[in-house]
Amino acid sequence: MKRGKAFSCSLLNYFLLITTVSSAAVDDNRTCGQSSCGKVTNVSHPFRLKDDPQNCGDPSYELACENNITVLSLLPGRNYHVESINYNNFTIRLVDPGISGEDCSTLPRYSYFGTNLQQLSYDGIQEREAYFRNGSTSGTEYVTLFYNVVFLECSNPVRDDPRYVDTAPCIKEDHHVYAVFGDLAVVELRDGCRVKLFAAASALMSPDQNCSYAEIHRTLNYGFELSWLKGACEHKCNSSMHYACSIDQTAQSSLTLTCVEEKIHGLGCYTSLLQKECGNNL
Incomplete structure (x- = not known):
């Protein structure tokens, strides 16, 4: 588990406005109920099944239901079985379809490289911050998911x-x-x-x-877990604005998202926890 400091940069003045929102709250898609396929019975925003109404879920997080198995296509031709979706910590757990728990001779069907995730809506690392009641932070913790x-x-x-x-x-x-x-x-x-x-495998033991x-x-x-924190942050923190986002893990029952709005006057540079590129006229 690696630890680091979240950072931002600017050439001129800026100020921060911190707003905490619950990870369980869903503002959009109120008319959409949960979809289910096989063992996965809680498919809801941002996820959707292919046959769900168009206004339900985010197309970037679309899942398929094949032979009563929930499937996520990470890359063309690479379809992983979905074991569970955890809306409390923003993770989805996947299993390579080549693996059979009852047969130790089975091997993964796909050769996995973590760099593949750079072009996708998922991450193998989560950024979590612990907030004290006075609003200060104890730093950022980078959690390796697999x-x-x-x-x-x-x-x-x-x-x-x-x-x-x-x-x-x-x-x-x-x-x-x-x-x-x-x-x-x-x-x-x-x-x-x-x-x-x-x-890839999430740790049931220490490496x-x-x-x-x-x-x-x-x-x-x-299987292995991936984070869909990016999508949750963009949904909760209004991706059209200049927002940084991280997980507040102070609460024990579930994690919450913290949105940080940065308003910069004039030319400047801003680097968020979501790795948005710096630019001009922010």
Whole structure:
């Protein structure tokens, strides 16, 4: 879990107006009820199913219902199964359709790279701020929602690195197949090994602890979480204005959004938590 400081920049004067709004409140789409598909029974704004009325939900967060399974297409041809949607912390949990919880020999269908998210409406990291009653903050906390699972094919066995978890007897191939839970630097790649595929999994365990392949596969079967905080902020904080947005995690029951309006006079530069680009005439 990494910590940092939210920042903004300007060339001239600015002031802040802080307004806190509940994450559970939904202002638009009041005529739209919740949609359901299979195990996911709470599809509501900003999400929508393809067959929902046009005024319901945001097209950027459209889901499909296929064979009674809720599906999210992250990229063309890459359809992940939706396990749950959490409106309290702005996350959606996905599972690769190639993974079967009852069969440890199953592998992810898609090779996942986190950089793919840069062009999408989702993030793998959330920014959360803890606010005191007097309005001051204790800083921003960056929460990592998932970790990499790297599958490797090796011509020789690797016995001196506990991070290389042997997938046998689950995966039986002519060469040795290992799984590494967490990031793997290039210098940590052993001779005779090559990357077979990348997968994503939310942590049911620490990447630093030793684990069995059964535990790694169980984590893959649980899936990985993505944040749709960007969409929630744009909806609550009026994306036509210059707003920054973060999560106030002071409340224990559910997280709330905090909108910060910045009014800048003259030419200036503004960088929000949503990574909006700086520009002129703000």
